[in-house]
Amino acid sequence: xxxxxxxxxxxxxxxxxxxxxxxxxxxxxxxxxxxxxxxxxxxxxxxxxxxxxxxxxxxxxxxxxxxxxxxxxxxxxxxxxxxxxxxxxxxxxxxxxxxxxxxxxxxxxxxxxxxxxxxxxxxxxxxxxxxxxxxxxxxxxxxxxxxxxxxxxxxxxxxxxxxxxxxxxxxxxxxxxxxxxxxxxxxxxxxxxxxxxxxxxxxxxxxxxxxxxxxxxxxxxxxxxxxxxxxxxxxxxxxxxxxxxxxxxxxxxxxxxxxxxxxxxxxxxxx
Amino acid sequence: xxxxxxxxxxxxxxxxxxxxxxxxxxxxxxxxxxxxxxxxxxxxxxxxxxxxxxxxxxxxxxxxxxxxxxxxxxxxxxxxxxxxxxxxxxxxxxxxxxxxxxxxxxxxxxxxxxxxxxxxxxxxxxxxxxxxxxxxxxxxxxxxxxxxxxxxxxxxxxxxxxxxxxxxxxxxxxxxxxxxxxxxxxxxxxxxxxxxxxxxxxxxxxxxxxxxxxxxxxxxxxxxxxxxxxxxxxxxxxxxxxxxxxxxxxxxxxxxxxxxxxxxxxxxxxxxxxxxxxxxxxxxxxxxxxxxxxxxxxxxxxxxxxxxxxxxxxxxxxxxxxxxxxxxxxxxxxxxxxxxxxxxxxxxxxxxxxxxxxxxxxxxxxxxxxxxxxxxxxxxxxxxxxxxxxxxxxxxxxxxx
Numbered sequence: 060x061x062x063x064x065x066x067x068x069x070x071x072x073x074x075x076x077x078x079x080x081x082x083x084x085x086x087x088x089x090x091x092x093x094x095x096x097x098x099x100x101x102x103x104x105x106x107x108x109x110x111x112x113x114x115x116x117x118x119x120x121x122x123x124x125x126x127x128x129x130x131x132x133x134x135x136x137x138x139x140x141x142x143x144x145x146x147x148x149x150x151x152x153x154x155x156x157x158x159x160x161x162x163x164x165x166x167x168x169x170x171x172x173x174x175x176x177x178x179x180x181x182x183x184x185x186x187x188x189x190x191x192x193x194x195x196x197x198x199x200x201x202x203x204x205x206x207x208x209x210x211x212x213x214x215x216x217x218x219x220x221x222x223x224x225x226x227x228x229x230x231x232x233x234x235x236x237x238x239x240x241x242x243x244x245x246x247x248x249x250x251x252x253x254x255x256x257x258x259x260x261x262x263x264x265x266x267x268x269x270x271x272x273x274x275x276x277x278x279x280x281x282x283x284x285x286x287x288x289x290x291x292x293x294x295x296x297x298x299x300x301x302x303x304x305x306x307x308x309x310x311x312x313x314x315x316x317x318x319x320x321x322x323x324x325x326x327x328x329x330x
Numbered sequence: 331x332x333x334x335x336x337x338x339x340x341x342x343x344x345x346x347x348x349x350x351x352x353x354x355x356x357x358x359x360x361x362x363x364x365x366x367x368x369x370x371x372x373x374x375x376x377x378x379x380x381x382x383x384x385x386x387x388x389x390x391x392x393x394x395x396x397x398x399x400x401x402x403x404x405x406x407x408x409x410x411x412x413x414x415x416x417x418x419x420x421x422x423x424x425x426x427x428x429x430x431x432x433x434x435x436x437x438x439x440x441x442x443x444x445x446x447x448x449x450x451x452x453x454x455x456x457x458x459x460x461x462x463x464x465x466x467x468x469x470x471x472x473x474x475x476x477x478x479x480x481x482x483x484x485x486x487x488x489x490x491x492x493x494x495x496x497x498x499x500x501x502x503x504x505x506x507x508x509x510x511x512x513x514x515x516x517x518x519x520x521x522x523x524x525x526x527x528x529x530x531x532x533x534x535x536x537x538x539x540x541x542x543x544x545x546x547x548x549x550x551x552x553x554x555x556x557x558x559x560x561x562x563x564x565x566x567x568x569x570x571x572x573x574x575x576x577x578x579x580x581x582x583x584x585x586x587x588x589x590x591x592x593x594x595x596x597x598x599x600x601x602x603x604x605x606x607x608x609x610x611x612x613x614x615x616x617x618x619x620x621x622x623x624x625x626x627x628x629x630x631x632x633x634x635x636x637x638x639x640x641x642x643x644x645x646x647x648x649x650x651x652x653x654x655x656x657x658x659x660x661x662x663x664x665x666x667x668x669x670x671x672x673x674x675x676x677x678x679x680x681x682x683x684x685x686x687x688x689x690x691x692x693x694x695x696x697x698x699x700x701x702x703x704x705x706x707x708x709x710x711x712x713x714x715x716x717x718x719x720x721x722x723x724x725x726x727x728x729x730x731x
Contacts, residue, residue, distance in 0.1 A: 118632065119509065119632040120509070120514065120515075120518050120618060120619075121518075122521045122619065123365045123367075123522070123525070124522075125522070129508055133509075136632065141630040141632075142631065143630070164617070165363055165617040166616045166618060166625070166627070166631055166633070167631045169615060169616055169617060169622075169631075170616070170627070170630070170631030171631075191365055191366075192364065192365055192617065192620075193363060194362065194363070194365070194366050194369050195366075196353065196362065196369075197353075197361055197362065215365070215366045216366060217365075217366040217370075218367070219366070219368075219369070219371070219528065220366060220369070220370065221370065224369075228366075239366065239367060242367055242525060242526055242528065242529075243367075243525055243526040244522045244526070
């Protein structure tokens with residue numbers, strides 16, 4: 060078997076390097092096209108200490124998203140957001156120093172075909188891709204052409220995933236493994252789900268790829284708790300609720316700094 | 331763009347409409363494009379359905395429920411006056427005469443028995459016209475299950491009678507206020523809800539859509555329409571098999587069940603879609619609600635908001651098996667307008683004394699417009715599934731007529 064670190068793509072090498080310094084990884088999310096100057100949020104995320112940034116391509120029927128991301132998607136689409144325009148906006152950005160990962164539903168990938176879609180991502184400077192309605196057993200059509208285009212497709216793992224399938228997901232995932240903390244949709248929650256610890260524990264048995272925990276992580280306390288179990292966190296709805304409420308890039312930077320600090324605090328990790 | 335999909339000539343008698351190929355495929359369509367959190371639940375449904383469908387005890391229990399509760403078999407009614415006027419021999423498969431007034435009960439009783447077999451205590455459903463919701467609420471009441479039904483706000487307004495029926499039957503009706511506030515949004519919301527409820531709830535999908543095994547399973551539960559009609563035609567028609575078999579198509583469950591009984595005959599299969607919801611006739615390849623099929627989309631790949639006077643046809647896509655039958659040329663998909671459907675409903679009421687659901691009226695509208703032409707030559711025998719009764723549409727019709 061090849062050395063997984065040498066074989067890893069740019070996103071994964073970046074995340075492994077940061078993780079290996081002991082840093083808790085932070086991946087904030089923004090819905091592309093949500094405001095006229097939406098790429099300013101990306102600069103703010105980078106300035107706040109994000110390690111990787113997730114840009115959502117809004118879809119008309121986001122079946123795995125809760126109300127906040129649904130509203131954000133509707134708002135962006137009503138503003139005329141599209142895959143083409145969002146990728147054009149990204150192409151015009153200077154290097155932020157952190158990798159960009161796009162997330163969207165599979166219909167938008169199939170629209171021009173996986174090959175053209177991945178090529179467009181690459182031209183826009185995107186390194187990774189998350190497709191929440193493309194489970195591992197259907198992913199072959201995308202993963203091969205993505206690999207050829209230099210796009211790392213990160214797969215999702217769920218508390219309901221049986222162990223042998225979890226191993227397959229971890230093996231075929233690129234960049235990182237996206238651990239879904241709970242049986243539910245995206246959105247803020249009062250507490251980190253108990254299923255988060257159990258899933259990340261099971262993942263640790265099958266991979267040393269970076270594991271990012273997402274769904275329901277919205278406060279510094281939750282981020283600190285998540286850090287005990289995973290290599291880092293994904294924060295989406297907590298960001299987008301603030302954006303929908305009118306918060307600007309500076310407000311979001313201040314919010315993400317609190318998460319950054321929480322992740323940087325010393326903690327006892329079970330690893 | 332043409333508003334019909336082509337026949338392949340000659341239309342072959344064939345062995346299609348059996349079990350899907352590996353990974354739930356009908357040709358290139360189908361599959362299980364579910365979020366990872368639902369994949370295990372889908373696998374459990376698949377395993378339970380395969381076991382149950384091979385179990386004579388399960389089949390017997392379902393057949394008995396269909397007989398004593400739903401009122402099967404439903405009759406085959408010759409539409410004598412209309413046939414005379416149109417110059418074709420039209421027979422109606424009367425799903426409108428089932429308990430709850432539409433074919434939806436066939437599928438729901440099957441899935442409710444399956445849910446009990448799987449140890450689930452609650453049914454989750456989406457509904458457009460409310461017929462699947464009413465059927466789900468009915469089966470839940472009959473079998474001692476809970477029911478939660480998701481319904482778009484726009485449909486709640488135009489199908490108030492069915493909303494009341496569901497609540498009277500003890501179901502919880504959850505209004506959905508996102509998107510077009512119709513069936514597609516109710517389906518998305520039901521899936522979101524299921525993600526958090528897989529432990530105790532069964533998602534009772536109402537049509538031949540959704541992740542594998544639903545398109546196959548729902549078609550098998552609806553096959554009773556086609557199997558009965560096949561036997562009735564054999565007994566009553568001089569030719570034994572009708573020349574044409576026609577049914578309306580939203581997601582396509584009554585059509586799939588009807589077609590399944592005739593797939594291996596020379597009968598020409600015709601699916602009739604609403605002009606504003608023509609997934610099979612005008613959709614393009616995509617993935618929505620767990621399956622790969624044909625969906626109406628805009629130039630950016632966003633799912634289009636369908637528009638039909640018939641809430642049950644207000645879906646932007648079509649079941650994956652219909653997409654496959656279309657590609658094969660085994661079935662043909664055509665469209666009719668709201669006005670044509672309303673006209674057909676009135677005509678059936680006045681010639682045969684039957685007020686059809688506006689969904690079913692679409693199938694009839696095609697028969698009326700095509701009769702005597704090249705697509706439906708004079709003298710042809712036609713079996714049309716009358717999928718539901720029109721009581722629910724009376725307030726809509728009252729405003730138009």
